[in-house]
Amino acid sequence: MSQLSDAVLNGASAEEIENAPLPDDYLALHLRAEDVDMFDGVADKDVRKSLRLGTVPLPELAPDEVLVAVMASSINYNTVWSAMFEPLPTFRFLKQNARQGGWATRHDQPYHVVGSDCSGVVVRTGSGVRRWKVGDHVVVHPVQADDQEPASQADAVLGEEQRAWGFETNFGALAEYGVVRASQLVPKPAHLTWEEAASNPLCAGTAYRMLVSDRGARMKQGDIVLIWGAAGGLGAYAIQFVKNGGGVPVAVVSSERKAEAVRALGCDIVINRAELGITNDLSDDPQQVIEAGKRLGKLIIERAGREPDIVFEHTGRATFGISVFVARRGGTVVTCGSSSGYQHSFDNRYLWMRLKKIIGSHAANLQEQWETHRLFERGDVVPAMSAVYPLADAAEACRVVQTSRQVGKIAVLCMAPRTGLGVTDPELRARIGEDRLNPLRGLTPRTSGT
Structure with missing residues (x-):
């Protein structure tokens, strides 16, 4: 352990x-460029085989960057994609980034430090950083925006050069240190532990933009919102935003264990995929898609009173045709991903003739992230963390997400030596209550598996 990490962990000024001197290198979960072909022809692209834990050189800071001692991180599906080298190796992203020249050239390395969620302590600031100082407790907004791009001034995620930190950039969060721009920093909620705080930024910000922002579905009170994959990270925050905004969440899950999880988040209407007869990908059979949509629509009307105003989509190919069918006339399908496949098929008659809308949504801009942060600060929205792994077992945690065995989010302790640390407002924590703050804790079992 370095002198700097000792200082951070001991609560130094x-x-x-x-x-404290900077170390020359640091421990990080990373991918290696020489491994990008390792899964060619392999059916099970087990991410534990491609993710490596080892030391990498500590990069120099650009003037607008800070170095964060990462106390905790969490697993997102973009790390799973990275570790499978799908849909393409992320080393291509690093090369594209480097073509901007200047400080961006540092990102093109034969290793890629992954991870897009972080809570930690600022330990260095670049010469151009004004609003943040060493010692600040922060969480990291996962979007790196180019503030010199005109589109970024309207909405940072519209810029051509915006990138997902730790996915399309290097020096990500699943490590002892992370390199981020000052424009990515948000104050850590004082009542949360490091691991709780690290579980929130990417999924919560994404769900907020999809549902609440004027750039998303513009959810209003009374809206019925169908949420696919409701027990996952995105779904767990979507349920809370819908409930918080006076809407009616309708959760679709794949098991009774996951049904238990969404009920713990306050979702009263829960549909098991088995009720729909969805056991595999129906997208190549248009008639099966329509039949499954009819079954789902009937269940929603029976339990919620009418068809959904909004469909919250991130599963993609396996469900998208059903989503377009089942949304009410004039309703909205909002999508931010395609974990089951990118090539979507749907019957366009049910889109154009019933005046529905499809909205593409990606991450969040910094303002939306801060609006999300305010809800965590007040305790109106709580972490979706269900399990905590040490950095040494982060590849196993990624495998749990890859095989869809998780509920909510899995946190990873990076520099923090144990759970429960980082709380600086114990009074607020006591008022909110431990049970309220950890509704999903323990629902992802710490077991190894395929």
């Missing part, structure tokens, strides 16, 4: 942290 900002001056002591700043005076």
Whole structure:
């Protein structure tokens, strides 16, 4: 352990942290460029085989960047895609980034440090950083925007050069240190532990933009919202935003264990995929898609009173045709991903003749992330964390997500030596209550598996 990490863990002053020397390298979960072909012709692309835990060189900071001692991180599906080298190796993203020149060239390395969620302590600031200082407790907004791009001034995720940190950039969160732009920082909620705080930014910000932002579905009170994959990270936050905004969440899950999880989040209407007869990908059979949509629509009307105003989509190919069919006349399908496949098929008659809308949504801009953050600060929205792994077992945690065995989010302790640390407002935590803050804790069992 370095002198700097010792200072951070021992609660040293900002001056002591700043005076502690930087290490030459640091421990990080990363991919190697020489491995990109390892899964060619392999059916089970087990991410535990491609993710490596080892030391990498500590990069120099650009003037607008900060170095964060990562106390905790969490697993997102973009790390699973990265580790499978699908839909293409992320080393291509790093090369594209480097073509901008200047400080961006650092990202093109034979290794890629992955991870897009982080809570931690600022330990260095670049010469151009004004609003943040060494010692600040932060979480990291996962979008790196180009503030010199005109489109970014309207909405940062519209810029051509915006990138997902730790996916399309290097020096990500599943490590002892992370390199981020000052424009990615958000204050850590003082009542949350490091691992709770690290579970939120990417999925919560994404779900907020999809549902609440004026750039998303613009959910209003009384809206019925169908949520696919409701027990996952995105779904767990979507349920809370719908409930918080006066809507009616309708959760679709794949098991009774996951049904238990969404009920713990306050979702009263839960549909098991088995009720729909969806056991595999129906997307190549248009008639089966329509029949499954009819069954789903009937269940929603029986339990919620009418068809959904909004369909919250991120599963993609396996469900998208059903989503377009089942949304009410004039309703909205909002999508941010395609974990079951990118090539979607749907009957366009049910889109154009019933005046429905499809909205593509990606991550969040910094303003939306701060609006999301305010809800966590008040305790109106709580972490969706269900399990905590050490950094040494982060590849196993990724495998759990890859095989869809998780509920909510899986956190990873990076520099934090144990759970429960990082709380600086214990009074607020006590008022909100441990049970309220951890509704999913323990629902992802810490077991190995395929």
